[in-house]
Amino acid sequence: MLFLVNGVAFGSWLPRLPEIRDHAGLDITTIGLVLTTSGVGGLVGSASSGALVGRWGPRRAAIWPAVLLTVLLPFIGVAPRAAILASIIAVAAIADSVADVGMNALAVRAQLARGQSIFTRLHGLWSLGSLGGGAIATAAASARVPLPLHLGAVAAACIGAIAWASTTLPDTEGTPRSRPRIRLALSVGALGGGVALVEGIPHDWGTIFLTDVAGVSATSAGTAFIALSGGMLVGRLLGDRVVDRFGIHPSMYGGLAVVAASLIALVTTDSHAVALGAFGVWGLGVAVVFPLLYRLAGSHRGFSEGTGLAALTLGSRVGFMAGPAAVAAVTEATSLPVGILVVVGVALVGTVVGVFTSLRDGETAETA
Numbered sequence: 001m002l003f004l005v006n007g008v009a010f011g012s013w014l015p016r017l018p019e020i021r022d023h024a025g026l027d028i029t030t031i032g033l034v035l036t037t038s039g040v041g042g043l044v045g046s047a048s049s050g051a052l053v054g055r056w057g058p059r060r061a062a063i064w065p066a067v068l069l070t071v072l073l074p075f076i077g078v079a080p081r082a083a084i085l086a087s088i089i090a091v092a093a094i095a096d097s098v099a100d101v102g103m104n105a106l107a108v109r110a111q112l113a114r115g116q117s118i119f120t121r122l123h124g125l126w127s128l129g130s131l132g133g134g135a136i137a138t139a140a141a142s143a144r145v146p147l148p149l150h151l152g153a154v155a156a157a158c159i160g161a162i163a164w165a166s167t168t169l170p171d172t173e174g175t176p177r178s179r180p181r182i183r184l185a186l187s188v189g190a191l192g193g194g195v196a197l198v199e200g201i202p203h204d205w206g207t208i209f210l211t212d213v214a215g216v217s218a219t220s221a222g223t224a225f226i227a228l229s230g231g232m233l234v235g236r237l238l239g240d241r242v243v244d245r246f247g248i249h250p251s252m253y254g255g256l257a258v259v260a261a262s263l264i265a266l267v268t269t270d271s272h273a274v275a276l277g278a279f280g281v282w283g284l285g286v287a288v289v290f291p292l293l294y295r296l297a298g299s300h301r302g303f304s305e306g307t308g309l310a311a312l313t314l315g316s317r318v319g320f321m322a323g324p325a326a327v328a329a330v331t332e333a334t335s336l337p338v339g340i341l342v343v344v345g346v347a348l349v350g351t352v353v354g355v356f357t358s359l360r361d362g363e364t365a366e367t368a
Helices: 002-024 028-056 058-076 082-114 119-142 147-168 182-212 223-246 248-267 272-286 289-298 307-333 336-358
Strands: none
Touching: 002 058, 002 082, 002 119, 002 147, 028 058, 028 082, 028 307, 058 082, 058 147, 082 119, 082 289, 082 307, 119 147, 119 223, 119 289, 182 223, 182 248, 182 272, 182 289, 182 307, 182 336, 223 248, 223 272, 223 289, 248 272, 248 289, 248 336, 272 289, 289 307, 289 336, 307 336
């Protein structure tokens, strides 16, 4: 439930960003700076989340920041000035980052207790919530539902869901902090950054690829996002069966191989249909990678509870922020297909090497 609620909260305000911008009277440069505070807040939250999980325990670290995040939603819709909107978004991003690590730490405990893979389904619920939140927001905007009413209703529903979820979660205490392993944390952070490139770049550049390379009209360019998100949702909802049958590492390497094949298919075509198929298969392949990295980092014996997850999320947020600029830099000197190929290709190789060297079998508190 916490994963679903977090996804709904994420997807509920971004589709109404033009209205939020107009209400606060922002120009394009200012709204860009305001949105940047989300990334900065995410970095701050990720950096502090490991210590907070260790101090509070994963249950409280998952629930209370989630409550704060949902309480802030209606205020995004009524912020009158850029500084106020930026402050709200930054605090919400901090809360979201801590809640992210907390609920994944809870998932690690549940995973160990059940003895069956649950991580891809949980992340699939996040994807489902995000799509659902976005669909509701789009419908609300079309029906001209006032922003405060829409976001207030979403916040009330989310808080109710969190309250119900809190009654089903066992109490968890904080755990003793062990001496941090800096080199391991840096390796896991870099791994998170690499996977963020693999997952984030098709989201960032998919629509532009369709218009600039495949010659698709702007009105149809969104089909790239639909294909990618649809493939990812299916992969996450069904991925646990694959993991239980083949194991963590074979499933992850298999997913990365599928991404590599779809990458080659994408950058060697100018066909809309082939590109859509490549995006769909890309989503299917990458679907299991982040959930399994969360599972491995969260159960690694070299980390205190939450610390490995914090390192992974911190690195991934850096990767998501750096991805668009990295592709743009290569594209300026070559072309968009080459830019995507080079950046994602390097990230794929780095991810395989990173998993093999930093998160090998035998170094986690579980086996699969």
